[in-house]
Amino acid sequence: MYDLSCERVTKNFGSFTAVDGVSLDIPSGSFFSILGPSGCGKTTLMRMIAGFETPSRGDIRIKGDSVLALPPNRRNVKMVFQHLALFPMMSVGENIAYGLRCRGDAKAEIPARVARVLDRVGLPGVEDKRIEQLSGGQKQRIAIARCMVLEPDVLLLDEPLGALDLKLREHMKIELKQLQHRFETTFLYITHDQSEALVMSDTVAVMNAGRFEQIGAPRELYENPVSGFVAGFVGDSNCLAGRIAEIRGDEALVELSGGGTVRARRGDGAGQGDAVEVFLRPEALFVGEGDPHATLDGRVDSLLFNGANSRILVQLDNGPLIEVADPGQAGRVAQDQQVRVGWDPARATCFAQRAGA
Template sequence: MHDLQCESLVKRFGAYTAVNSVSFNVPRGSFFSILGPSGCGKTTLMRMIAGFEAPSSGDIRIKGKSVLSTPPNKRPVKMVFQHLALFPMMNVGENIAYGLRCRGENKADIGGKVARVLDRVGLPGTEHKQVSQLSGGQKQRIAIARCMVLEPDVLLLDEPLGALDLKLRERMKIELKQLQHQFETTFLYITHDQSEALLMSDNVAVMNAGQFEQIGSPQELYNNPKTGFVAGFVGDSNRWSGRVVSLSEGKVRVAIDGGGEVTALAGDNRIAAGGSVEVFVRPEAISIGGGRDEVLGGTVESLLFNGASSRILVRMDNGHLVEVGQAVMDGSVTVSPGEKVQICWSQLHGRAFTTAR
């Protein structure tokens, strides 16, 4: 039931290892994203799947069959690039029909297939439009239609929203997810933008320095990160360094650098008394006032209004700057810069991880 299986993939460029023993399965008909910072190896990984790079070792299977010896143009995958690569000298219909013509299909069948795929991407009757007449979002859909008309088993998308303005990018996230459901095709999507991965994906692999840190649903990655890298990269978090004072029943008492102590859930099994750790608490878990497990004092430094993502910045007495989200979102607390406050949160909302290797 997997359209794509990658097993122990390694890619070396001389002494540099870009992808280091990566294994994962992509279930049939799912939206799977690879999320990571620039230079982590995600594009190299996708290029190996597409056939543009040969792995140093490992295997790639599509619907159970190894494709290592299959050239790129014969693999049952198609790729949408960041800059789309539409042919400017061809109209919309000619762009979509290009792959069909290269495959030797007859003219009558090509016309029907082009019309049907345009209807499915919501652009019926645009066959004769020039590419220059299309909006950014329309070009995105034409690039996808050009691939989907060839009925690939897997569609690879290499940061396809990166060149769009913010408003269009937000709209295209929803449209891409809807198109994936409509075509019922497996999408493999790579991005450095966590909001894209979380919003669209059934499962996400977080990649760092050539390896996968964690694979899971967006909810799992956000609520139960398994490493400090995932906790810091997926979503916004307040982060404090410190040393372990005590460890008991899965909870860690940490002396924060600069002063103060907090308790958090142990995020990994390498934590030991006296060891260095980082504590992560999300802004929306912190509120103004007392009455919860963890309480620290500070002074309101500024208010940052951004709708549902608004924040209160509090300078803690130990000098750390903390983003507070809960009080802003529910409107229950009104504060002013310079005001002395207490910030609080539940121990269940803190995670402590051994300092990153």
């Protein structure tokens, strides 16, 4: 049995379809993320799961039972909002105990339950502190503790790291994954940040225009995207426009718009003569010689140092500016130097050109 299932869930607002027939099954104890750009429908879907919106069609089940007829307070799901919604007039302990008191739990049991959940989020003994005395990361953990003390079947998290600075956000990605493992509770996480989804999740659903483009493990989405949207949205990619000149089994020879022909795997059903986009990950590229149909000539435009994420920017002679990951390659090239950029053809993938691309 799944902790949470959605079956062809649709939400219309007048003539606009925000969520278009999406289905998912989330196993117990897993970390599941919905990843997509702003306006793709992910928050609307989460609000329907929480009970704040009603689907136009479809069904939502928790532990196998439909919850469409239940109001939010009778669904055993809890939600952490982006701005946390902690009560500043209450102490930490009062914040966490609020839901227990509203539910009518025995008063004598509440302090011990608050203490236990604080210990599990790594903040023992802070019951009497005020919310303004906490750091950003501590507030995140208190917001989670306030939900987890109620022992939900599913915890919903709506972009909870969006308001944090970069360094704290990177730290909290690891913290959230550890907390989910510690509580062994199913987390459904909504984000537009592909790094958050890839780092924390067991499974990711990539959403676009109200639909799921692909559902899979992070590595599967990154290495084997099924559409140009997924290839371009998940991780960093260079994109080269062209047209298929010849098909050889699962591989295509693509004549690039700026000149030259390259080899690439066919990622979808694009056929001979079709306009396509060729996607190349920066880490798949190297500076040097290679297969004539897996190299392009250009000039070093910039050398960008960013530790392990350093990049060489190469302006192709007959094409766009592309990024080459720099695992020690920058020492072999100089600004304005003419170079040849190569790759393994198996690591290039082409998809039918997207509308507006």
